Amino acid sequence: MSFLTLRRFNNVLSAVVIVLSLYxxxxxxxxxxxxxxQKMPPLAQAIENNPETVPQQNTLVIPKMKLxxxxxxxxxxxxxNEGVWHIPKTGSPDAGGNMVLSGHRFTYGGPAVFYxxxxxxxxxxxxxxxxxxxHRYRVEHVLVVPPSAKGLVDxxxxxxxxxxxxxxxxxxKNRLIIQAKPIPEVTP
Amino acid sequence: xxxxxxxxxxxxFIAVLVGLILWARQLPTANLTQGL
Numbered sequence: 001m002s003f004l005t006l007r008r009f010n011n012v013l014s015a016v017v018i019v020l021s022l023y024x025x026x027x028x029x030x031x032x033x034x035x036x037x038q039k040m041p042p043l044a045q046a047i048e049n050n051p052e053t054v055p056q057q058n059t060l061v062i063p064k065m066k067l068x069x070x071x072x073x074x075x076x077x078x079x080x081n082e083g084v085w086h087i088p089k090t091g092s093p094d095a096g097g098n099m100v101l102s103g104h105r106f107t108y109g110g111p112a113v114f115y116x117x118x119x120x121x122x123x124x125x126x127x128x129x130x131x132x133x134x135h136r137y138r139v140e141h142v143l144v145v146p147p148s149a150k151g152l153v154d155x156x157x158x159x160x161x162x163x164x165x166x167x168x169x170x171x172x173k174n175r176l177i178i179q180a181k182p183i184p185e186v187t188p
Numbered sequence: 189x190x191x192x193x194x195x196x197x198x199x200x201f202i203a204v205l206v207g208l209i210l211w212a213r214q215l216p217t218a219n220l221t222q223g224l
Contacts, residue, residue, distance in 0.1 A: 006191045013198035020205040077221040107216040108209050172219030
């Protein structure tokens, strides 16, 4: 390989190093910038009304987070790589009990479905389309707990929804937990 | 520094960065499911 060819090759390698470094440094913060211009998903635009077409798959909708995501069923934790994971053996809107959903706050190249979960406050609305039926919840508690906290994802006699992810952003130090209770749907 | 020395350093740098990204990709899944 001649000196000039090697030099060109090194220039390409240098560009690759710069691109990879920018990817590592900027990726954790890009969703914060893109959120501003992100469009509200169709189901989140009008949660007060019944949508014209109900999603065939079980779907989680959180307007405050501009989130509309399919709820994935799976036996192990790697289902998290697909998006929102319905933890096995927890409740559901039709069966009752405590329905527990989990998802990533941030991951390189994977679905960071709950990146904006820190925006959720008490009183915010959450909608779950389950078996083509709409179920509405209202956030009652927003908690930050260590991973060792017990009892938060246990089953309850009453129907409720628990969603959890990691916090602070880009770390897994604590868990950000959203507890929501069902509210009756007013059909127009 | 000779040109091929630069090549070696850059290749090592890229390998480290790719390794770091791959390691960081599986980290949240491993951590999130711990506890609770």
